[in-house]
Amino acid sequence: MVVSEPIKMGFIGCGNIANSHMNAIERIPEIEIVAGADIKVERAREFVEKAGAEAYFTDWRQMLEEIELDAIDVCTPHTLHMEPTVAAAQRGIHVFTEKPMATELEECDRMIAACQDAGVILMVGQVLRFYAPHIEARRIVSSGQLGQIKNVVRRRWGYMKDVPSEPWSGDPELSGGWLLYGMGSHAADLILWMTDSEATNVFAMGRQINPSWDDVDEVTIQMELANGAMALQTHCLNCYAHAWDLAVNGTDDGLYVNGETLIVGGEEQHVPMQEGGGMYTQLAEFASAVLEGREPEASGKDVRRTYALLEAAKLSMKEGRIVDASQL
Numbered sequence: 001m002v003v004s005e006p007i008k009m010g011f012i013g014c015g016n017i018a019n020s021h022m023n024a025i026e027r028i029p030e031i032e033i034v035a036g037a038d039i040k041v042e043r044a045r046e047f048v049e050k051a052g053a054e055a056y057f058t059d060w061r062q063m064l065e066e067i068e069l070d071a072i073d074v075c076t077p078h079t080l081h082m083e084p085t086v087a088a089a090q091r092g093i094h095v096f097t098e099k100p101m102a103t104e105l106e107e108c109d110r111m112i113a114a115c116q117d118a119g120v121i122l123m124v125g126q127v128l129r130f131y132a133p134h135i136e137a138r139r140i141v142s143s144g145q146l147g148q149i150k151n152v153v154r155r156r157w158g159y160m161k162d163v164p165s166e167p168w169s170g171d172p173e174l175s176g177g178w179l180l181y182g183m184g185s186h187a188a189d190l191i192l193w194m195t196d197s198e199a200t201n202v203f204a205m206g207r208q209i210n211p212s213w214d215d216v217d218e219v220t221i222q223m224e225l226a227n228g229a230m231a232l233q234t235h236c237l238n239c240y241a242h243a244w245d246l247a248v249n250g251t252d253d254g255l256y257v258n259g260e261t262l263i264v265g266g267e268e269q270h271v272p273m274q275e276g277g278g279m280y281t282q283l284a285e286f287a288s289a290v291l292e293g294r295e296p297e298a299s300g301k302d303v304r305r306t307y308a309l310l311e312a313a314k315l316s317m318k319e320g321r322i323v324d325a326s327q328l
Ligand SMILES: NC(=O)c1ccc[n+]([C@@H]2O[C@H](COP(=O)([O-])OP(=O)(O)OC[C@H]3O[C@@H](n4cnc5c(N)ncnc54)[C@H](O)[C@@H]3O)[C@@H](O)[C@H]2O)c1
Pocket: 012, 013, 014, 015, 016, 017, 018, 037, 038, 039, 040, 043, 058, 060, 075, 076, 077, 078, 080, 098, 099, 100, 125, 127, 166, 168, 182
């Protein structure tokens, strides 16, 4: 679908992350925000006013019906990404959707197929791929400097006593598992992208410890990767000892990333986040891909492996067995 500049974009969901996207888009002249839809009318109105646009809606279907759009940006709760993506694709509209792509692999497949059939771009907001320290770490891993990759660990541990401000995160109907799909989708994607691999055997355990969550609030996923490495991602909302880091070990060397600190070969380096941060870089990538008519980084097709891994983890937690993600 050929698009000329500026890309006319409509937002679906005008909450927290939509506002971060709007701030990032201020630096991207190739995108013009022309409309916004949110079930909370005040949010939609304030959002479009701030964006310098006029058209706001409480029903995204009406927005697709009435406004001429080149692209949508889906920023709704987790389980509400598939429907607008498919509806927009069927109208020839390109799609950027926040992570997770969806909370069921079958829905991811429907999104990929709809966008492929319509010849429109589907990009998923796997923003960690766009952080400068991660880009540098991946460059080192791909260069072979660490040797053959054998082991990867990604931790995100924190303490969150109460469900965050938006009640949907504690509601499995809307979150599809907030910890697994909210935090887990970032970590799963980082591991697979960093190692350029996919998951095979997956074993996951989840626990519900804090009664304010109507869902598991601690999850650990152990996996084997197609390249032979072992990997672990671990997430916790009840951990007094915080951690938010990545370790990659190979036959010759290892690296460790924590924020903007990268340690490789025993040497500590500071790798600053690029100007505008990951949010800006990923939306700029979406704009270039739409204008150039090419597949973007973190396309729906590419991140399917991430959601196969999460589907396997979900099944594993439910059934207490090892699940082969490569068969899903
Ligand atoms: N990349 C990141 O680091 C990051 C950070 C935060 C959130 N996110 C993702 O962004 C998405 C939204 O999260 P958030 O924190 O902005 O949540 P939020 O609650 O702040 O915003 C979601 C908005 O969607 C609206 N909404 C709900 N149902 C709707 C519908 N049917 N039609 C239109 N609007 C509807 C809500 O009223 C709300 O304003 C989630 O998928 C989340 O995982 C990503």
